[in-house]
Amino acid sequence: xxxxxxxxxxxxxxxxxxxxxxxxxxxxxxxxxxxxxxxxxxxxxxxxxxxxxxxxxxxxxxxxxxxxxxxxxxxxxxxxxxxxxxxxxxxxxxxxxxxxxxxxxxxxxxxxxxxxxxxxxxxxxxxxxxxxxxxxxxxxxxxxxxxxxxxxxxxxxxxxxxxxxxxxxxxxxxxxxxxxxxxxxxxxxxxxxxxxxxxxxxxxxxxxxxxxxxxxxxxxxxxxxxxxxxxxxxxxxxxxxxxxxxx
Numbered sequence: 001x002x003x004x005x006x007x008x009x010x011x012x013x014x015x016x017x018x019x020x021x022x023x024x025x026x027x028x029x030x031x032x033x034x035x036x037x038x039x040x041x042x043x044x045x046x047x048x049x050x051x052x053x054x055x056x057x058x059x060x061x062x063x064x065x066x067x068x069x070x071x072x073x074x075x076x077x078x079x080x081x082x083x084x085x086x087x088x089x090x091x092x093x094x095x096x097x098x099x100x101x102x103x104x105x106x107x108x109x110x111x112x113x114x115x116x117x118x119x120x121x122x123x124x125x126x127x128x129x130x131x132x133x134x135x136x137x138x139x140x141x142x143x144x145x146x147x148x149x150x151x152x153x154x155x156x157x158x159x160x161x162x163x164x165x166x167x168x169x170x171x172x173x174x175x176x177x178x179x180x181x182x183x184x185x186x187x188x189x190x191x192x193x194x195x196x197x198x199x200x201x202x203x204x205x206x207x208x209x210x211x212x213x214x215x216x217x218x219x220x221x222x223x224x225x226x227x228x229x230x231x232x233x234x235x236x237x238x239x240x241x242x243x244x245x246x247x
Contacts, residue, residue: 002014014089022088024098034109044069047065051102053079057119060187062094062095070095112147117153121157140223145175155213156211157209162205164236178209
């Protein structure tokens with residue numbers, strides 16, 4: 001059986017129930033880091049999706065790249081329930097989903113230099129001025145991304161908010177070897193995420209890029225430098241707020 005979302009097939013196929021698995025990561029360590037070898041029962045490169053939503057991108061990646069292990073996290077329990085159900089039904093043993101915050105995950109539970117890829121699709125821009133401090137992509141957050149990635153690891157980021165993108169594209173080269181991307185994703189020309197599919201259907205521009213960690217350097221020095229950089233204080237376009245309800 002193949003599912004569709006807004007007319008776009010959802011990655012993977014629903015298997016016979018005898019082949020279903022459990023993709024829920026229900027508990028974080030009380031102290032220390034996540035033990036991915038224990039979680040997945042093997043050693044493999046780790047891919048993390050921050051704000052994974054209903055799991056569309058991560059499920060596709062887990063289906064097409066069985067040699068990688070995948071962790072998706074989102075603060076909304078309802079979308080994680082959808083993601084887990086779909087992951088379970090596709091028998092993906094290299095996939096886990098958890099409820100939680102992106103900053104907290106990297107800050108408390110991810111060991112330094114342990115992750116191959118970190119992805120962040122359409123981080124919430126927060127439209128109310130009193131909430132701008134909640135924006136995820138800050139110098140301090142990017143310091144955590146640098147700390148979490150292995151040398152040569154990548155950080156992929158995407159948004160449909162021009163204001164957020166202006167900030168992102170200016171700050172990313174400070175931390176990474178940065179490359180802006182154009183066109184569509186070769187593996188998902190109609191969109192890697194539910195949000196992207198909706199945005200494309202409304203003819204909105206999609207902005208994205210990939211940062212590669214070519215050198216780690218001294219993390220204390222990176223943190224000190226980050227503390228001197230500006231936070232994301234752009235004005236969010238409220239015309240895009242309706243997409244948040246749909247996505």
